[in-house]
Amino acid sequence: xxxxxxxxxxxxSLVQPLDSQFDTETVDLLRAxxxxxxxxxxxxxxxxxxxNSAMDGYAVRYEDVSDCNAQNPAILSIIEEIPAGYQPKSTxxxxxxxxxxxxxxxxxxxxTIVMQEVTQREDNQxxxxxxxxPKEFIRKxxxxxxxxxxxxxxxxxxxxxxxxxxxAAQCNHLCVYRKPKVAILSTGDExxxxxxxxxxxxxxxxxxxxxxxxxxxxxxEAISYGIVPDNEEIxxxxxxxxxxxxxxxxxxxxxxxxVSVGEYDYVEKILESLGGIHIRSVAMKPGKPLTxxxxxxxxxxxxxxxxxxxxxxxxxxxxxxxxxxxxxxxENWRPAIIKAKxxxxxxxxxxxxxxxxxxxxxxxxxxxxEIAGGNQVSGNLxxxxxxxxxxxxxxxxxxxxxxxxxxxxxxxx
Ligand code: AMP
Ligand code: MG
Numbered sequence: 518x519x520x521x522x523x524x525x526x527x528x529x530s531l532v533q534p535l536d537s538q539f540d541t542e543t544v545d546l547l548r549a550x551x552x553x554x555x556x557x558x559x560x561x562x563x564x565x566x567x568x569n570s571a572m573d574g575y576a577v578r579y580e581d582v583s584d585c586n587a588q589n590p591a592i593l594s595i596i597e598e599i600p601a602g603y604q605p606k607s608t609x610x611x612x613x614x615x616x617x618x619x620x621x622x623x624x625x626x627x628x629t630i631v632m633q634e635v636t637q638r639e640d641n642q643x644x645x646x647x648x649x650x651p652k653e654f655i656r657k658x659x660x661x662x663x664x665x666x667x668x669x670x671x672x673x674x675x676x677x678x679x680x681x682x683x684x685a686a687q688c689n690h691l692c693v694y695r696k697p698k699v700a701i702l703s704t705g706d707e708x709x710x711x712x713x714x715x716x717x718x719x720x721x722x723x724x725x726x727x728x729x730x731x732x733x734x735x736x737x738e739a740i741s742y743g744i745v746p747d748n749e750e751i752x753x754x755x756x757x758x759x760x761x762x763x764x765x766x767x768x769x770x771x772x773x774x775x776v777s778v779g780e781y782d783y784v785e786k787i788l789e790s791l792g793g794i795h796i797r798s799v800a801m802k803p804g805k806p807l808t809x810x811x812x813x814x815x816x817x818x819x820x821x822x823x824x825x826x827x828x829x830x831x832x833x834x835x836x837x838x839x840x841x842x843x844x845x846x847x848e849n850w851r852p853a854i855i856k857a858k859x860x861x862x863x864x865x866x867x868x869x870x871x872x873x874x875x876x877x878x879x880x881x882x883x884x885x886x887e888i889a890g891g892n893q894v895s896g897n898l899x900x901x902x903x904x905x906x907x908x909x910x911x912x913x914x915x916x917x918x919x920x921x922x923x924x925x926x927x928x929x930x
Contacts, residue, residue: 518798521801521834524799525834528809528817534842535845537556537845540845541694541695545690546688546690549680549693550675550676551674551736552691552693553736553845554673554679554693555671558668559667560687561664562687563663564659565657565658569621569623570655571654571655571656572619574617574631575593575616575617577627577630577631578609578627578629581611582629582649583651586648590637591645595613595616596609596615597624599618599621600618601618601619602621603622605624607624608625623655628651628652629649629650629651629654671845672848673846675691694845697840698740698767698768699738699770700741701771702755702759702771702772704752704773704775705747707720708722708774710743711726722744724774725744725773728771729741731829732840736844747775752775752784760810768843769816770816771818772818773822774823776807776808777806785808785820788808788810794808801834801869801872802865802866802872803826803830804830804831804834806822807822819839824895824896825898825901826874826895826897826898830872830895830907834852837928838852853926854925855925855927856884856922857883857886858920859885859922860888863886863908863916870909870912871909872926873908874900874907875889875907877925886906886908906927906928907925908924910923
């Protein structure tokens with residue numbers, strides 16, 4: 518049995534990120550939200566593209582206004598009006614100013630902007646009643662970004678700010694990593710799909726739906742293999758197909774159920790016969806039977822325990838970072854573990870690292886963890902609803918008192 522940290526290290530070493538050359542596709546900018554850039558972006562444009570005004574006001578020559586004040590204003594004649602979007606036509610000479618607006622191009626000859634608020638317009642003249650600083654309110658060409666440099670690195674996720682940068686740089690077609698493909702199968706004779714009338718002893722295969730949702734929320738593509746009965750031959754054929762090189766299908770294969778010690782738990786035995794097992798069980802609660810195997814073509818198999826809470830906890834703890842690392846993210850793919858204050862006492866038997874599900878709340882600027890109400894048992898899926906975090910009690914910690922700090926895994930980040 519591996520510790521959680523050992524299991525994590527093994528899993529991370531097994532995960533090979535997608536290839537930045539072969540595992541890519543081109544998407545339009547409007548379809549790029551949430552995708553991960555596979556190649557760095559360079560632009561031939563400077564930012565700003567030209568010297569422009571940061572204020573509504575007057576473009577002037579600094580030497581004409583350097584020692585003016587309210588009692589002794591500089592009086593300049595206005596030779597042109599330059600709104601945003603226009604190319605100035607004239608060159609400023611001594612004693613001249615141009616009316617200018619935010620974002621408009623600075624005319625030749627001007628080197629400083631005087632903001633409107635310290636000026637007084639009189640017909641074709643303007644009185645400057647306070648001396649600006651030299652070069653004030655000029656947004657200098659290339660002062661934000663110089664053409665030819667790297668604009669965005671590979672391996673970042675494209676959210677609104679990056680989309681804005683790419684739009685501004687006229688990058689309309691982007692090379693992003695393809696979505697990781699994750700196959701999901703459920704094992705168990707008791708399982709049925711959501712639309713079936715339940716017969717005695719049957720339950721809905723809720724893990725399938727939960728895992729598909731989780732995979733999709735990570736920006737990956739879920740491929741459902743549905744329910745596989747507790748039949749060794751059928752299960753073996755299904756797993757073999759899912760992990761085979763030629764299947765071309767999934768990068769990651771997740772099953773739930775069938776990894777315990779019961780008579781009908783075949784997953785470990787099948788993975789054993791196919792070779793490549795790296796983890797047989799992990800010292801955690803819930804989630805002890807987690808089984809992990811690796812196959813050719815960098816395919817990784819996660820045999821999650823069947824109990825709904827165990828399946829989700831092991832998914833969040835191990836599979837989620839594995840999918841994120843695989844997806845090409847260069848950073849922030851590890852679990853987001855933060856410190857929070859326990860709002861009530863938390864218990865564990867201290868024998869294994871214990872994961873308690875509940876809610877992370879921001880209260881007066883501090884994170885608090887509130888345990889989910891109801892039974893904290895791995896078979897209870899009802900109180901998993903609204904869970905966004907897992908409090909982690911280290912091995913041998915039997916209790917955390919209210920107000921005490923604890924590590925919390927923020928599962929939604
Ligand atoms: P197992 O590990 O197969 O013995 O399953 C442990 C428990 O989890 C049993 O009570 C199963 O009925 C339940 N379970 C297994 N698979 C699923 C599933 N896909 N959805 C919901 N519950 C499941
Ligand atoms: Mg089962």
